[in-house]
Amino acid sequence: MDRVTVTEASQVAEARRRAVAAAQAIDFDETASGRVALVATELASNIVKYGVPGEILVGAYRDGTGSGVEILALDKGPGLSDVAAALRDGHSTGGSAGEGLGAVLRLSQAFDIASRPGSGTAVLARLAPVRRSPPEPVPGFGAVTVPLRGETANGDACAVHERGDGWTAIVADGLGHGPAAAEASEAAIRIFRINHGAQPGMILSAVHAGLHHTRGGAVSVARYDRDTGILTFAGIGNVAGAVVAGAATKRTVSLAGTAGHAARRIQEFEYPMGPEDLFVLCSDGIATGWSLDAYPGLAMAHPTLVSGVVYRDFARARDDATVLVVRGGAA
Numbered sequence: 001m002d003r004v005t006v007t008e009a010s011q012v013a014e015a016r017r018r019a020v021a022a023a024q025a026i027d028f029d030e031t032a033s034g035r036v037a038l039v040a041t042e043l044a045s046n047i048v049k050y051g052v053p054g055e056i057l058v059g060a061y062r063d064g065t066g067s068g069v070e071i072l073a074l075d076k077g078p079g080l081s082d083v084a085a086a087l088r089d090g091h092s093t094g095g096s097a098g099e100g101l102g103a104v105l106r107l108s109q110a111f112d113i114a115s116r117p118g119s120g121t122a123v124l125a126r127l128a129p130v131r132r133s134p135p136e137p138v139p140g141f142g143a144v145t146v147p148l149r150g151e152t153a154n155g156d157a158c159a160v161h162e163r164g165d166g167w168t169a170i171v172a173d174g175l176g177h178g179p180a181a182a183e184a185s186e187a188a189i190r191i192f193r194i195n196h197g198a199q200p201g202m203i204l205s206a207v208h209a210g211l212h213h214t215r216g217g218a219v220s221v222a223r224y225d226r227d228t229g230i231l232t233f234a235g236i237g238n239v240a241g242a243v244v245a246g247a248a249t250k251r252t253v254s255l256a257g258t259a260g261h262a263a264r265r266i267q268e269f270e271y272p273m274g275p276e277d278l279f280v281l282c283s284d285g286i287a288t289g290w291s292l293d294a295y296p297g298l299a300m301a302h303p304t305l306v307s308g309v310v311y312r313d314f315a316r317a318r319d320d321a322t323v324l325v326v327r328g329g330a331a
Contacts (some may be wrong), residue, residue, distance in 0.1 A: 001059035015044035043073035051075025068128040080115040112302040140330020142304025145322040155181025156322040173283040184214035200234040211260025275329030285321030290314040
């Protein structure tokens with residue numbers, strides 16, 4: 001995803017420019033690109049008015065609901081005491097017309113928001129090339145993945161393959177950062193797409209064998225079987241996973257090593273997981289102590305919004321960062 005820091009008004013134009021560029025890159029026409037520009041402007045302007053410091057993340061999405069551009073607005077401002085009121089046209093606490101979030105809601109194909117007083121605000125807007133009615137259903141997975149500040153190449157990568165009986169997911173974190181790290185993680189995703197029908201241990205073995213010509217990295221693979229309610233997990237290195245089931249968070253076990261170079265063994269571990277539970281997979285650009293305990297109701301939000309909140313509050317500044325969230329019942 002592309003990232004724009006928002007601390008003052010001049011950065012609103014940059015957020016709009018990046019969002020329109022993302023839309024045009026996937027063949028949005030002038031009208032659809034105009035909707036993207038309006039949404040990016042409103043979200044960045046809201047951060048300037050109410051939530052500095054913050055950032056706008058922009059990327060393309062493609063899943064079972066369709067494809068398009070998604071924009072995340074993340075801030076650590078005072079938060080909203082009444083989200084419903086903030087979405088009503090005419091509501092304002094900052095001396096403006098108060099139509100910002102209401103306009104974003106109307107223009108978006110999918111929309112979600114998480115905010116509490118003292119905890120900042122996170123807003124997700126998804127826009128499709130052609131507006132459809134009704135709005136998109138909530139997808140089974142979503143992700144935030146951004147490069148280290150100052151880098152254009154992202155050393156992290158992720159993918160999800162949905163099946164009739166469940167899904168298989170991967171996060172790859174190339175060693176270090178920059179173009180060589182991106183080469184390793186992208187190779188891991190290519191191998192995953194070829195082998196996605198296998199068990200996680202076999203996929204991980206194929207990735208390990210296929211990364212020897214790269215600098216390697218940390219890789220974790222998970223496969224969920226909806227009929228048995230079992231998540232099978234295999235990992236090499238510090239891509240950390242967890243099953244979030246209500247108030248309980250069960251961390252998965254990854255073994256030491258570097259995929260492509262040094263892995264003493266590859267082992268699968270099994271974890272129970274319900275259809276409404278979340279599986280969260282993070283690169284080491286996210287602090288291992290992350291938790292959803294302080295965010296009541298967030299686990300039921302759009303998976304990309306959940307990813308955005310975890311990224312906002314737990315990202316480390318020294319590396320690429322990825323958060324992938326998949327719901328057990330993903331189709």
